[in-house]
Amino acid sequence: MHEPVRVVIGEDDVLLREAIARLLTEAGFEVAAQAGDAETLLDEALAHDADVAVVDVRMPPSRTDDGLRAAIELRRLRPETAVLVLSQYYEPRFALDLVAERSEGVGYLLKERVGDVDAFVEAVNRVAAGGSVLDPEVVARMLGRRAAGSRVAELTAREREVLAAMAEGKSNQGIAAALFVTEAAVSKHVTSIFQKLELPQTSTEHRRVLAVLAFLRDEKR
Structure with a gap:
């Protein structure tokens, strides 16, 4: 029997973070930890050997690109961890920064896609398996x-x-x-x-x- 995919969630909006955690849990993922700021996200992802980190681009402390930078640092420190970045707005620069070195195991979605549960779950599974996902609107x-x-x-x-x-x-x-x-x-x-x-x-x-x-x-x- 396969172990469930272990996920760490980084999102400062508590309601959205809990919603993501719930739908992923119901889909069979193991939500190992949740974080409301970029530093905690990085610490938790490393501590729990996360298979996937679902990360909001704009997180505390500065609410600019802290989440993205944490995701890039996570991939540097633990390359086997896949990253699915969520953004409120269309920001292609962030997608480019994320895949600057390699596109395996990375994804970039607009937050509105979380509402399409099947597509969101598929995206998490895809990056966990080493694939890549880009939001259709960004593409x-x-x-x-x-x-x-x-x-x-x-x-x-x-x-x-x-x-x-x-x-x-x-x-x-x-x-x-x-x-x-x-x-x-x-x-x-x-x-x-x-x-x-x-x-x-x-x-x-x-x-x-x-x-x-x-x-x-x-x-x-």
């Missing part, structure tokens, strides 16, 4: 700001849709269902994306991560 806005000379801008409209879905963490099957196309068609688009982004011939899963990173890093240009 859509990033794609809308592509630099004209970038490799991402060379993708067709459908390929950009597929890449956006990859950035959200969807599998080929999930992308096919979302776009109402066949898995064969998705596979063809994914191969084309790899070629246009000039990604190396490695495992398919690793190339998907590299494609997402190319998508994210292009935002910095």
Whole structure:
């Protein structure tokens, strides 16, 4: 029998923190600790060997990006801990900072997504398993700001849709269902994306991560 995924929650809004803890517990996760400020979050995540830290970007003491910085420090100190960051507003810089080194086991969602319990639980499971999750709204806005000379801008409209879905963490099957196309068609688009982004011939899963990173890093240009 598998051990439940151990989660630590960092959120200064007590009601929201308790709501997240309750829905995760009901979904079968072990909520090991809760924290209302960034320093306590980091301490608790390390003390409990958390599998996943669910973290609000803006936490005390400064309520700017303390939660994000704690999440980045946690990944430096304990790389095996996955991080799902929650933000009240669309702030792509925070998403970029979070995946600056690697995108495995990280997610960035707008807080409003917590209300979609199934999607939120799936996101926690996905990052716990080493996947990546980006909020669809963040992805859509990033794609809308592509630099004209970038490799991402060379993708067709459908390929950009597929890449956006990859950035959200969807599998080929999930992308096919979302776009109402066949898995064969998705596979063809994914191969084309790899070629246009000039990604190396490695495992398919690793190339998907590299494609997402190319998508994210292009935002910095």
